[in-house]
Amino acid sequence: MSDEQIRLAELRDEIDSLDQQIMDLISARARCAQEVAHVKMDSNPDQDVFFYRPEREAQVLRRIKEQNPGPLSGEEMARLFREIMSACLALEKPMHIAFLGPVGTFTQAAALKHFGHSVVSVPLPAIDAVFREVESGAAHYGVVPVENSTEGMINHTLDMFMSSPLKICGEVQLRIHHHLLVSPKHEDQDITRIYSHQQSFAQCRQWLDTHRYGIERITVSSNAEAARRAAEEPGAAAIAGDMAAELYGLKKLANSIEDRPDNTTRFLIIGREEVPASGHDKSSILVSMRNKPGALYQLLEPFHQHGISLTRIETRPSPSGTWAYVFYIDFEGHMEDDQVSKLLAQVDEEAVELKRLGSYPIGVL
Numbered sequence: 001m002s003d004e005q006i007r008l009a010e011l012r013d014e015i016d017s018l019d020q021q022i023m024d025l026i027s028a029r030a031r032c033a034q035e036v037a038h039v040k041m042d043s044n045p046d047q048d049v050f051f052y053r054p055e056r057e058a059q060v061l062r063r064i065k066e067q068n069p070g071p072l073s074g075e076e077m078a079r080l081f082r083e084i085m086s087a088c089l090a091l092e093k094p095m096h097i098a099f100l101g102p103v104g105t106f107t108q109a110a111a112l113k114h115f116g117h118s119v120v121s122v123p124l125p126a127i128d129a130v131f132r133e134v135e136s137g138a139a140h141y142g143v144v145p146v147e148n149s150t151e152g153m154i155n156h157t158l159d160m161f162m163s164s165p166l167k168i169c170g171e172v173q174l175r176i177h178h179h180l181l182v183s184p185k186h187e188d189q190d191i192t193r194i195y196s197h198q199q200s201f202a203q204c205r206q207w208l209d210t211h212r213y214g215i216e217r218i219t220v221s222s223n224a225e226a227a228r229r230a231a232e233e234p235g236a237a238a239i240a241g242d243m244a245a246e247l248y249g250l251k252k253l254a255n256s257i258e259d260r261p262d263n264t265t266r267f268l269i270i271g272r273e274e275v276p277a278s279g280h281d282k283s284s285i286l287v288s289m290r291n292k293p294g295a296l297y298q299l300l301e302p303f304h305q306h307g308i309s310l311t312r313i314e315t316r317p318s319p320s321g322t323w324a325y326v327f328y329i330d331f332e333g334h335m336e337d338d339q340v341s342k343l344l345a346q347v348d349e350e351a352v353e354l355k356r357l358g359s360y361p362i363g364v365l
């Protein structure tokens with residue numbers, strides 16, 4: 001054996017021994033999680049037990065990122081722990097997560113990024129179907145898109161909160177990379193049409209105008225549906241992401257064709273319970289104000305007074321004539337915080353209606 005071969009064998013022995021230790025430690029951790037499940041059930045014998053604890057998961061992942069010694073990046077280490085916690089939670093109770101489908105959409109990728117791969121993910125055809133699935137208790141949580149950095153708010157999601165009793169339990173952001181995809185079977189044929197979701201076309205408009213000008217663009221219900229058609233139809237291409245490309249075995253003709261390199265979509269996790277403070281949280285409310293001069297100023301002034309940062313304010317038309325304006329507002333802080341509860345009491349006095357959509361950990365991954 002050469003010196004290199006001897007060194008390689010030694011290093012592999014060391015890796016084997018470390019793997020054994022990692023496995024023993026993960027198993028000990030999993031047994032702890034099982035014990036946690038028993039404690040939760042014993043302390044809530046006649047009630048719904050909430051096994052998934054978003055505030056605790058955020059704290060665990062933040063600590064991992066802060067204390068990670070390297071050489072792996074904090075993000076990479078957090079992703080590994082994300083999967084370990086996901087498997088531990090599945091031992092406590094397998095979580096059913098409804099998402100805006102079909103399989104292969106960015107929303108599914110966001111759901112798996114947030115919950116890890118040990119959940120049962122359930123595709124549904126529309127945003128309101130995701131809300132209904134969670135409201136009825138058929139799914140534990142739901143994942144819906146809420147805003148895109150290029151295209152703005154997803155109004156359907158905002159409007160659902162006006163009537164739904166669900167709470168926002170978390171958020172997750174996903175960098176969106178779109179590719180021009182074709183089936184390897186039809187690769188050599190000229191493309192006569194491109195399928196995609198209307199949002200994806202909008203996010204790739206300049207690229208398409210420059211590189212595929214004049215080719216018909218056909219809007220379909222999702223990127224995954226676009227990918228499915230490209231896999232089947234000669235002369236068809238799709239704009240979709242990696243998950244859909246993999247699912248339908250498509251080949252990339254052009255990679256990352258989104259017009260803005262920072263193209264990101266934010267998704268919300270919706271559930272039936274309120275989330276306690278994690279130490280680094282955000283809150284969302286819906287507020288309707290009287291239609292009178294200075295209404296917006298009156299609404300925003302208390303945020304300034306209490307030193308609370310707004311991260312988003314959006315106006316939506318009222319569903320009924322009685323609501324002149326409906327503002328969807330995100331801000332930093334938790335509703336349990338002293339300053340936030342004072343702020344909300346003040347807003348409540350001025351508003352026609354104030355709906356608390358929830359406080360939740362700021363996305364960690």
Ligand SMILES: O=C(O)C(=O)C[C@]1(C(=O)O)C=C[C@@H](O)C=C1
Pocket residue numbers: 033036037051052053054056057060084085086088089092
């Ligand atoms: O701390 C808990 O409540 C647990 O159930 C344990 C655990 C974990 O594996 O760390 C698992 C699931 C929860 O969502 C949060 C954390």
